[in-house]
Amino acid sequence: MTEPSSHPLLSVVVPVRNEVGNIGPLVADIEKACAGSGAFEVVYVDDGSTDGTGAKLAELAAARPWLRIVTHAASCGQSAAVRSGVRHARADIVATLDGDGQNDPSFLPQMVETLQKGGLRAGMVQGQRVGRKDTGFKRWQSKVANGVRARVLKDDTRDTGCGLKCFRREAYLALPYFDALHRFMPALMAREGYDVLHVDVRDRPRLSGVSNYGFFDRLWVGILDLAGVWWLIRRRRRVPQIVSETP
Numbered sequence: 001m002t003e004p005s006s007h008p009l010l011s012v013v014v015p016v017r018n019e020v021g022n023i024g025p026l027v028a029d030i031e032k033a034c035a036g037s038g039a040f041e042v043v044y045v046d047d048g049s050t051d052g053t054g055a056k057l058a059e060l061a062a063a064r065p066w067l068r069i070v071t072h073a074a075s076c077g078q079s080a081a082v083r084s085g086v087r088h089a090r091a092d093i094v095a096t097l098d099g100d101g102q103n104d105p106s107f108l109p110q111m112v113e114t115l116q117k118g119g120l121r122a123g124m125v126q127g128q129r130v131g132r133k134d135t136g137f138k139r140w141q142s143k144v145a146n147g148v149r150a151r152v153l154k155d156d157t158r159d160t161g162c163g164l165k166c167f168r169r170e171a172y173l174a175l176p177y178f179d180a181l182h183r184f185m186p187a188l189m190a191r192e193g194y195d196v197l198h199v200d201v202r203d204r205p206r207l208s209g210v211s212n213y214g215f216f217d218r219l220w221v222g223i224l225d226l227a228g229v230w231w232l233i234r235r236r237r238r239v240p241q242i243v244s245e246t247p
Contacts, residue, residue, distance in 0.1 A: 013085030016099030021208030048075030098163035123194025127164030
């Protein structure tokens, strides 16, 4: 059994809502991927689940001291769940992945290594899916959304919707927070002066259940968010570089 650490090198944040059938296999995959990379923790954020997700997490955590659980009283959305997880994370480097099992945790060590090799200028590593296992319609909607976003924000990222991300906790918490922040992180990290790196990752089929997020539910909100992020980037001012400080 992997022992917990009060100062882990990596915190893996997993937002979930009604994913009881996917939790066990994904926890096992994350443990396998991270076991050889030093001290780590996994922070699951239960975003108001009603299907037994909380009970399953508690069962697994009883034998895994590195597995921590944050529970929302009611569903607040994926961005809010990610933020709760990052705020509770104890490592300086945080990785995220979706709780449906489609993101392959075996890429986590590579993403952490890429971030570390990028130096302090590197704010995040964004996973970019290849061989996607979604339906044709979902792949089409992602292609449209990513195409529009890329033209407007010019963030040089092919797939911001991929849940596999690795970033510096301090940099993330300094970003302006709003619902759907997780979809615009590369553009906002670049806005703060950080380098954004990319790693191609393998997509996997969902093990069980159905997606909690629909295209038409977020279409108009996504357009408004895109306009807001564009405005934030346009309003960016030079980040001060401190050259001296008196005691």
